Amino acid sequence: MRTQAEEKFSDYFEKWVCRLEEYCHQLHSASRETSITEQELRALVSKLTAHHKEYYTAKWAAAAAAVGGGGDDFFAFFSPPWSSPLENAYSWLTGWKPSTAFRVLEALRAQGGTFVAEDQMKRLEQLRAKIRLEEERVERVMERQQVGVAERRMVELARLAGRRGEAAVTAAAGGQVDVLVDAAIKGLATGLERIMKAADCVRLKTLKGVLDELSPAQSVEFLAAISALQVQLRRWGKRRQSQVEHRSRETASSSRKRRAL
Template sequence: MTKFLSLLSLTFLFCYSKIDDHENGINFNIFVLGFCTMKNLTLFLLQRGTLNQKCPIDLIPPYIRYICTWPFPPCYNKNLCLGVCSTYIYHSTIIHMHVYLPLHVSVVVMTGDNSGRENDGFQAFFKCWIAEQNQHLDDLVVASKAADYNGDHDQVLLSSLVERVLKHYEQYYNAKFQWAKQEVLSMLSPPWRSSLEDAFLWIGGWRPSMAFHLLYSKSGLHPEDCSAELMRGLRFSNTGDLGDLSQWQLTMVDELQRRTIQEEKHISEKMAKLQETLADNPLVELSHLATDKMRKNNNVHEEGGDDHMERVESTLASKEEGLEKILHKADDLRITTLKNITQILSPLQAVHFLIAAAELNLRVHDWGIKKDDATN
């Protein structure tokens, strides 16, 4: 299996490196087909999560996972690649690897179309990621019940499960980071999120300090009660869940929360300063020139031709670059906060925390979609 994945990555890199070589004529089309087919296969493997016990998701190296974040070429032919990908999956995985895959699932993860819209690809990736999170939630619940029932917590297995779930979050933010290089605006205002989710977004995602409120809610505490609990040095009953936080853990969580809030404020201030630059002189002058041009053309939307739009794009490019950097900082704080909280918790407590995080994310997503469907 490892050899197969290594060959897959080498084929990918070779095809992708040849896509820009337009002088090869027919060979160019072959390389495009090869790249798109390999990308579809990688997306399929990631969406499946585990083919069976022979191919756990952890065996797929990070550099192969990044493949699913690379954009399809403009000449990508979806129907052609669908056929080739299905054939490749059948011969390579079912016959040679002796694993059984529901081939119809591969249609779900095919991304890109002849319109070349970048966010369509990430939207497909997001749907697959949500499906994987739902599977991870089931795994977490089973592990927590088994540990509670047996009373003998297997620390190694629980720690491995926590690490796997955290890697899944990392996979999401790594993909988002790569896609933001192509289309940062859609990452900040994602169309694949519901209106409910969008209303609570902080710089393209969840606010890191919210993780502490989630932890306190599941532990039976309110944030304002933590200082009092620390002063009294209370411990809860030894249940192993989030109602069993020790004084040391509460102290560490409190310190981490303070640092996280400070970093949040720092990033928010950077975003505020960048947003204010929209009213800087270059864009104000360009907006005036465009409006003046429209008046002379009886309000027909002609904004000065290609030269004018080039100036607009050039001016906005630096601002989009700033947005990309801020988004990366925000996402980095999100995943760092998750990791730091789980490091403070015991493996079983971390499992309960990740269950709560997944439940909240999945249900809010479902509720938001239902509300949007009801109003449309």
Template sequence: MDFQKFYETWYEQLHDQIRQLTKAPRPPTTDDGDKQLIQLVNKVMLHFSEFYRVKSLAVNQDVLSIFSAKWSTTMERSLLWIAGWRPTTAFHLIYTESSILFESRLVDILQGLRTGDLGDLSPAQFTRVSDFQCETVQQENSITGQLSEWQQDEAIELIGGTCMDLEKKTERLAMIVKKADELRLQTLMAVVELLTPQQAVEFLIAAARLHFGIHRWGLNHDRERTKK
């Protein structure tokens, strides 16, 4: 299947799954509520895993096409890090959502009432998020360095007129994109794992809404740009 067509179908299915997450009672209203939330979260995570499985196959076939991300808007492409979203964005999202919810529930929290949402992260959770963020930053920097090295090597060969063996060079680029995608999925899975089911649902909803919002802004920008 053409990856762009796959992406369009995958994107619509993600919309449906996020709608299911949004409708789920939070906090859970029954004893089986946590199980329901876990099932919904697992469904979304499998959806992301399938995305990166298919993307890996597409990278093998034509990494340059994947790197250009033609299925995205121009605004989205301006925000990409190695053909996708920057993994550390997940941590910024957690901190932002936690801060917003904490302020909105401040009176309840001061009275000792637990909300169970992202505004109610425990000290242990904050520590784990911080530690994992540091590890992810290091891995991001390493992969960024590999891409910079690849670009520098290619520039030197192009300037010197010695550019040869294009297949070998694109294979090297494909490996870099795959490493970036592995880090993206690894980060997403680790973040969800350290959250409670309710918090994981809220995180996935916030992440998807950010994705959807940027896409809509990008579409509007591209439409206005074509009118000029």
């Protein structure tokens, strides 16, 4: 069952994706329109970048509120109930992996031949190498965070919490353990919040870096492709999830009927 905080962000995210889909249609239309001006293309690109920035602002605010409330709600960002299992399977530290942007560029270049000129490609490859280093840096921090769960203090807390059912553990001692566990969990959430923001910053840096190297027309085509990828992945994931849930209900219904016979 979702918490109130999860429901609130789920509603926001659904509306955000719906707007992204609307922008995606505009981008596709603009990429095929020959009479559109460069100024109009730039305005459309600005709308999309502002839309992404708005998302991260809302996400960080919701995450900070969750951590401030004790940290329990925050962990949903690493396995979000507002996303399908398929989307979560392809998630990198609560979002799309920055390297994906360069794969999208490669696909567009393969389709369009000269979508990206050679001099642009060289600069984009340099950016790609920098972003890969940024990804690895964030991954190392995440690895240290995960290993930290098994540090001496956490192991001792786990041992004490495991003894709470024993008669030797008094109610006062059990309450003290709860306080220590809550503090430890909040500390874990704080560390993960920093990692999430670091990963999001790499995503934003990637988006800005790529768009800085592309012309307005190229930017529109790139944003249309990467937005369509996100929208379609969500559609496929939700459809698949709906099919699984439907089969599960049918199985449960069949079981009840057999028991009733």
